[in-house]
Structure formats: C-alpha cells, structure tokens
Amino acid sequence: MSNNRSKVFVAGHKGMVGSAIVRRLKRDRGCDIVTRSRNEVDLLDQNAVREFLISEQVDEVYLAAAKVGGIHANNAFPAEFIYENLMIECNVVHAAHQAGVQKLLFLGSSCIYPKFAEQPMKEDALLTGTLEPTNEPYAIAKIAGIKLCESYNRQYGRDYRSVMPTNLYGPNDNFHPENSHVIPALIRRFHEAVQGGDPEVVIWGSGKPMREFLHVDDMADASVHVMNLELGSYQANTQPMLSHINVGTGVDCTIRELAETIARVTGFEGRLVFDSSKPDGTPRKLMDVNRLVDLGWRASIPLEDGLASTYKWFMNNCDVVRG
Template sequence: MANLEAKIFVAGHRGMVGSAIVRRLKSLGYSNIVTRTRSELELLNQKAVQDFFQSKKFDEVYLAAAKVGGIHANNTYPAEFIYENMMIEANIIHAAHQNEVQKLLFLGSSCIYPKFAPQPMNENALLTGQLEATNEPYAIAKIAGIKLCESYNRQYDRDYRSVMPTNLYGPGDNFHPENSHVIPALLRRFHEAVNSRVKEVVIWGSGKPMREFLHVDDMAAASVHVMNLDKSIYDTHTEPMLSHINVGTGVDCTIRELAETVAKVTGFQGELKFDASKPDGTPRKLLDVSRLASLGWNASISLEEGLAQTYRWFLEHQEIFRK
C-alpha cells in the first residue's frame, strides 16, 4: 500500500519527466513532496547533496535529474553528458544509502541497450553488445546508475529500482531547434511551416526507421506504479542482478507515420519530403514491455492524443522557445 504521508524527494522536478512525476504524485494525494531548483541544490556537489539528505530524512527518492539532449547535443558535449549524469547519480544514490533511504527509483533510458539488440529489446539485452556511438557517453552513465542501484541492493539490501523508458515526449519538452528530440523538433518545424505558409517540409532520412514513443504522463504513472510494488512481488519478477524494468507502449511506428501524424495535429497540409541522403540511424528501436505488463501496468495515452496535447502545451508556452 502506498504511504501518502511519505516524505518524497523528486530530483529534477523542473524537467519534463520530473515535473510529470510531481503532477502524478499530487494527483494521487501525496502531501509531502520535496523539490529543489539547481540554484537551491547543486546535485553535482557531493557535500551539498549529503548535507541536504542528512537534514531532510526522506522516505523515498525519485531520481529524474539528468543532462539530456538529442543527437546533436550528445555529439557536441560528450564530456558533459557522461560526467554530469554519473556525478548526479552517484551523489544522490550514495547519499540516499548513507541516510537510510530504503526506497529509490532511478530513471534511465532505452539507449542503454546495444545498437543491434534483437527487437523488441528485452531487459536481458543489457551489456550484450556495442552501444550506439552517438550517445555512448550518456548510455554508459545510465548503465552506471543501474549498476549503482543493483550494487546497493546486493550489498546493503536496499530497495533501489530502475526504469528504462523508451523515447519520451509531452508537456515540458525541449523545443530547441538544434538540441531537441524528434517529436518536439517536428512539432516546431511543422508549426513554423504552417505559420509561414510553406508548402513543403523536409525531413531527414528515408522515413522508414521505426521508433516507439511514450507520453511523459504515462511514464510518470509507470514510475509511481513500479515504486509502489510490494518488494516481494517485485523480486519474484526480477532476476538476480537485474533490477531494471522497461517502460514503453510496446508499439512503434515509422518516422514517416510520425511525421504524417504531426502534420495532422498541427494542421499542415503541404508535402512531406524525405531526404534519403541524410542518415537514418538504427532501423528499429522497440522495447519489450512484457515484464512491466506482468506487474500490472500498461500505457494508456495514444500517440495522436499525446501529440495533440503536447502541441497545445507548446502553443501555450511558445514565447519561451522564440529565443
């Protein structure tokens, strides 16, 4: 049973995932949620994090804080991506342990799996092959977070769990023209095309690669669900030294289908042109979510519904993306 009085720290509450987790917790009636901005608590500062945990005595921690970005950002800032993510994870997980926090949920990424892992990707695929080169530093940092959780569980009998989401989107996403992921990038591009009355939108690649997308509110719901699973039930569904669980829809679509849906949502009626001279990336990237389904959770927000909601959010907040 969930303890609605539990003192919970949500690290990264201003990010897309962290803010969704806070919304989810509040909607369920949790009344003791603690958050801190970066100016209030620098998560890269080990002493600051230790002092914070020592003074607050948390019951649960959601570790959603991370440095994230698309291919361009990962290629441009690999040092920052591996350093900042590893430091945040190490500081928070270790501080949680030292201050007797028994329950923690670490949010990772599906990029932890090998580039050519069998599809759909099962949790057992971890560390069975070479990673995608463009985001290898980020992936290694996330793998380190999983192994930190597993190690504290193994040595100290902690209850630190990890969830690996597929490609996320939704309110609070990054719509930067260069550093954003595919959905916010397409939503912005089609929006600008409609406003400029452009008759054609060019999309990189052939449009044939397949991707899976999960609305961030579904991700938040899954995170709280996994955190609240009874430890005995969780353990029976988790193999030794395998503490992570995939979170996704179990359904993918081609980039062409995604673009066509974005065009519909934004009202773009022009032509879609795919530039096959540009790289496609991995042909397919789909998670096997059968483990999570066996634990009682499935996604509920369809792609078109989620895209429409995200586009409405963008329209309401577009002033902050015009810089």
C-alpha cells in the first residue's frame, strides 16, 4: 500500500475468510476497513452495491463474499450456488469498476480445476477438462469470477487479481452437521462423540483420498500479500496470460490421517470406522503453489496446530456456532 491510509472494503466480513482478512488488515494499521452486513448492503442487489461503492469511494476491495457449502449442500441447492455466486461477483466487480476502484482481489476455490487434473494442480490446468459433477455449478461461478476480473483488466486497465485457495478451515467456519466441509464436520462429530461417550465415530468413505488443508489465517495473510505486490512484480512472476494464483500449503494428507489428527486434538479415544459404501470423491487434490512461493509467500501454520486452535474456537463458541 502507499504511505497514505487506504480505504478497504471487505465483502463478506462475517464469513470465515472475510473475518480473517479483517483480522489481518487490522494488524497493519495502514488502512481504514469498511464492512457492511447483508441487511445494510445486499450484494445480490445490483443497484444497492453500485450506490454503496460509489458513495464510499474505497481504494481497494477484497471480494470474500460467497455462498459456500459441502458436498450435500452443493448437490441439494445447485441453483442457489450458481445464481448467488454469479450475482455477487458480477455486482461487486462491475460496481467497483463504475466507482473507479483500481484494485480488487477475488477469492475463488480449488474446485475450478478439472476433476482429473494432473497433481499437484497448476494454474494452467484451468478449463482443460470436465469438472467434478457434485460442485460444478459453484465451480463454474468461480471460473466466471476469474474471467470477469481478467476481462476488466484487459478492457479497462484495472488491477483485479484472483487467488484460488485450497480447502480452508479455522475460526468462523460452518459446523452444520450436513452442510459443512470435512474438517468442521469431523470436529463437530468427534466433539459430540467425546461428550456422549460414544465408542466409535463413523467417517464417510475409505479414508484413502488425499486432501490439502490451509488455515484461514494463512489464507488471509496470502491474500494481503498478493494484493500488496507491485503490479510489475506481480505480472513478471505470474505470467500475465494466467490470471490467478494458487494458495495452499503444497502438502496433503489422507482423510484417515486427518481423522486421526482430529481425534487426538479432541481427545477422542474410541474407534474410527470408515464407511466404504459412501463416495470418496476425487482420489487426490493438491495445489501447486510454486508461483506463490516465487512471489515470496509460504504457509506457516502446521495442520495439527491449526486444528487445535480451531477446536478451541469451536469449544468457546459451540453454543452460538452456525448449525
């Protein structure tokens, strides 16, 4: 950022990623953070978003707002996932342009890559194959967001960047028993097993698929790092024809290893039962993070440490946590 204080709008500040970005920006004390709840500015309302950004005259936008969920939610509500995500990104990006906002960071998802993409997944794997059917509507919306930013850059000379995080977890995650992702779902399941004295915990699938997990505070730090890169450095190191950057740890583990770690963190001493009748999904999903490493950033929070702090947050908030 420049020596003058910047006015920064964080869209989606109440969510897991948005709240982490707000925490990260507060550490710098170099900007004035602008936030709005959905009741104050509905990001699905084009006119409301345009009027807000024009009136606020912000310098930068972090677009962390999105409709998110696990496999069940994506399967059950495909129309809501594609519609709401498309509308949010279209409204915010276009209104930012109309308001003269030069810098914007769009947060996507690793699900943009083909189901059978070569591992680890590089940025240039985008649009080279078919997507995972269970979350295709969400993935298509996120791909559209990347191309939206790329198009405003090409046509109007904007500096709208995109980062693609791997699987995220941490404070303010969604711990709903049906609509959450694997880490919050397992944390809740193991916690309830400990509380109830259950002898076993059943986990969907064989436990063999491999996944990569990134603490949301690392994601926020990477987002600010990418946003603050000088444009010349950013372009020189990321190849301008590729309009997004992967964010991850570059390390994965099996679902079995993840479950065993969560069992340790939560103090569960019973049996782990893997239900192989349930789908495993893609055998492996790992991000190639060499581009981000070349740009000077690496993840710093080890998985077990991050899980322990997330469980502590869950314990402190389990009476009011979502779901």
